[in-house]
Amino acid sequence: MSSNFRLSVVNLLLGMCRGTPGVSGALRGMGYRDVWINSGLTWDGQDRSHPVFVLASRETRHSLFVEVTGSPEIDPGRLERYTRLTAVELRQGTRLSREQTETYGVAVIGRHDHRETLRACVAESGVRPALILKTADGLVLDANPFVKAALTNIFRPLLPVDWQTVPLSWIPFDHESGSVEIAGVIVPEVVRRLLHGESGIEVDDVCRRQVLWRLTTDTGRRKLRERIREVLADAASGEMRRYFALHGDVIEAAAPEDGNPEAGEGKSPVNPRTLRIASIRFARLMARLRELEQPDRVSDTPVDQLDDPLDGVDPDSSSASTRASSEGS
Amino acid sequence: MIAQDRGQLTAFLQGRLTGEYATGAAGKPSGGDAIPVKTYLLESHPPADPDADGHVSCEQTLHELLSEALLRSRCPSRAHPSADRGLFTIEGSYRRRSPVHLYVDFLDARFWLIHTLARSETADWIIGRLTRVGTGLARIALPGQLLETAASLGSVRGLITVHDRRMFGHDGTDPGGTDFMSMQLWGRRSRQVMSLLQADDSLNECLSVSRVHVQYWPDEENREAYCIEDIHCDGRLEARGTSIAAHLHLVDTLRDRVRRNVERIESHYRVSSEGEQGSLSGRSATFRLSRPVGDAAALCDAILSTAPPFRYWGVAMTSSSAYSRMRVLDLSVGGLLDFEITSDFIRVFLPAGSSASTVVRLYATLQRHLDSRVRLIGKDMQDVFELQA
Incomplete structure (x- = not known):
């Protein structure tokens, strides 16, 4: 499971709504589909860095606004904003239909460890949100049943979830994700474009290609862009410097100066001959980022003691890739 | 021969296929040995810019492909246009002594055909250079089901199976498990024999066509006009027989099926977001394995080796024996793919802009190197592949 609790739960719910094999199809069976609201609702003074995630069903004529929190408490304002919502505002300001907004409610999804504090938050809230808790075995409805009994029954006594294998790639990362998850997605994209001879790639263009870009709010986009740029800058000034550089907000293929053996001769530094070594360097980048995120993690070999990838590695030998994999694991 | 147009090319290939063609200055009928016609089914990617003239883009791609250093030194070539749109002749000199001609047809800007009479070794080498890593051209992979449905269009004369999972080593969980099996069945009853073998589970797990x-x-009324076709899993077809029209018809039919599946997967499974208000579209696809792989991290390492048969580039974001997750760059097709590997299944997500051929190629590779009974399923456990005409 991802360290980003919110995104893990959203990805799980997406899988449940979209018939992904390996997760429960109960929500999908009731007609629930994912709807994103990134604008159109006026919620002054609230944190708008995440879009509103809604499960909406024409069949049950019901929408469920989902608030996921990995914290022990939830900001009461986040819940109270729903008390001011009207069906008319929902129909006019969002893509929700008349059928989907006939009835609506709110669900808070949090960790079982935070049960007591979340219960207190939910009890104080005027919207009486359903409280769903993540346990080791799945999701449990802990307080405030839904108006739709069939929906309540999905989470009672337990909606079984194998947390080890939940889908995480619908939305691979957001601005709260760790650098490993962002680099793991962004770097192959950049390498792909460099391999095909592109250079002068705008950071904004990389951002626009992310699934979350159009789903999230303006604030979310700004934060997402900051994180993507930060990770790209780290990669470009570190392990991937022989392949690309970040000049302002533009990614350029690395130049042949400074004794860069992988650039020059009028070809991209990312080419079939350099891909294996690039893979090792990428593995080193990921290992370093992982170590920064999990300093307590016991590593067989500290990152700074890993061999230099250029020492004694034949780019045409498959051993290079084996090393890349072991470093990355 | 430099092709002037499609009609002339078809007549030329027909003569070489049957060994009946005009020779000499007088042009009197004589003939020679019948020469098999080879056709390669390829995909140009990314698809031509819809705002640009697709054929101009293909022509540029072709000229760029021919300018590659090793190809230039070992087989200097140039492309000759024809009077017909989308038809070019590559005239080359293999090892600077053997003349060779390849006829490139990109009337379909995405799925190209290259016909040639050159020897297999020569043609394969040149096609290998044209489709090398980093170019805009890739070979098509045909999973077993597509090969078998192609075979069902005519009368089966032989089936060749190769299953090779030696790259994964022997995990020891199944002492009777097979690491490698290859088999050739010839004759009209080969499909019947294959069905008998497939009925045995222990054999079926290593029968990969x-x-x-x-x-x-193509014409039931005229069975004299036929081709005898070898259809390879890498999109290479080799024809003998009496009719080039039959060969071209089969090639077109197969290309249509490949295109339909690729476009269908792209339209349903590409994960993307659209619109100012933001809506998510797409589905995940899951390769359901017939037996557990044991260690997801080991499979992840094999997939990320950048070497054949998988040829993926990337590093796992999460890797353990139970679950591995990564985004890879498919070095063969050039697109991206998100993987989630468990011991029982492999879940994939096709990012926006990536060709579905990367999913098709993965399917074919898994069948031949991991699990011949692997199934590709989409939402609500439906098969992703559509095989009927």
């Missing part, structure tokens, strides 16, 4: 040999005639 990699080539079919089929006699095909």
Whole structure:
């Protein structure tokens, strides 16, 4: 499971709504589909860095606004904003239909460890949100049943979830994700474009290609862009410097100066001959980022003691890739 | 011969296929040995910019491909246009002594055909250079089901299976498990024999069809006009027989099926977001394995080796024996793919802009190197592949 609790739960719910094999199809069976609201609702003074995630069903004529929190408490304002919502505002300001907004409610999804504090938050809230808790075995409805009994029954006594294998790639990362998850997605994209001879790639263009870009709010986009740029800058000034550089907000293929053996001769530094070594360097980048995120993690070999990838590695030998994999694991 | 147009090319290939063609200055009928016609089914990617003239883009791609250093030194070539749109002749000199001609047809800007009479070794080498890593051209992979449905268009004369999972080593969980098996069945009853073998589970797990040999005639009323076709899993077809029209018809039919599946997967499974208000579209696809792989991290390492058969580039974001997750760059097709590997299944997500051929190629590779009974399923456990005409 991802360290980003919110995104893990959203990805799980997406899988449940979209018939992904390996997760429960109960929500999908009731007609629930994912709807994103990134604008159109006026919620002054609230944190708008995440879009509103809604499960909406024409069949049950019901929408469920989902608030996921990995914290022990939830900001009461986040819940109270729903008390001011009207069906008319929902129909006019969002893509929700008349059928989907006939009835609506709110669900808070949090960790079982935070049960007591979340219960207190939910009890104080005027919207009486359903409280769903993540346990080791799945999701449990802990307080405030839904108006739709069939929906309540999905989470009672337990909606079984194998947390080890939940889908995480619908939305691979957001601005709260760790650098490993962002680099793991962004770097192959950049390498792909460099391999095909592109250079002068705008950071904004990389951002626009992310699934979350159009789903999230303006604030979310700004934060997402900051994180993507930060990770790209780290990669470009570190392990991937022989392949690309970040000049302002533009990614350029690395130049042949400074004794860069992988650039020059009028070809991209990312080419079939350099891909294996690039893979090792990428593995080193990921290992370093992982170590920064999990300093307590016991590593067989500290990152700074890993061999230099250029020492004694034949780019045409498959051993290079084996090393890349072991470093990355 | 430099092709002037499609009609002339078809007549030329027909003569060489049957060994009946005009020779000499007087042009009197004589002939020679019949020469098999080879056709390569390829995909140009990314698809031509819809706002640009697709054929101009293909022509540029072709000229760029021919300018590659090793190809220039070992087989200097140039492309000759024809009077017909989308038809070019590559005229080359293999090892600077053997003349060679390849006829490139990109009337379909995405799925190209290259016909040639050159020897297999020569043609394969040149096609290998044209489709090398980093170019805009890739070979098509045909999973077993597509090969078998192609075979069912005509009368099966042979089936060749190759299953090779030695790259994964022997995990020891199944002492009777097979690491490698190759088999050739020849004759009209080869499909019947194959069905008998497939009925045995222990054999079926290593029966991966990699080539079919089929006699095909497009017109039931005229069975004299036929081709005997070898269809390979890498999109190479080799024809003998009496009718180039039969060969071209089979090639077109197969290309249509490949295109339909690729476009269907792209339209339903590409994960993307659209619109100012933001809506998510797409589905995940899951390769359901017939037996557990044991260690997801080991499979992840094999997939990320950048070497054949998988040829993926990337590093796992999460890797353990139970679950591995990564985004990879498919070095063969050039697109991206998100993987989630568990011991029982492999879940994939096709990012926006990536060709679905990367999913099709993965399917074919898994069948031949991991699990011949692997199924590709989409939402609500439905098969992703559509095989009917």
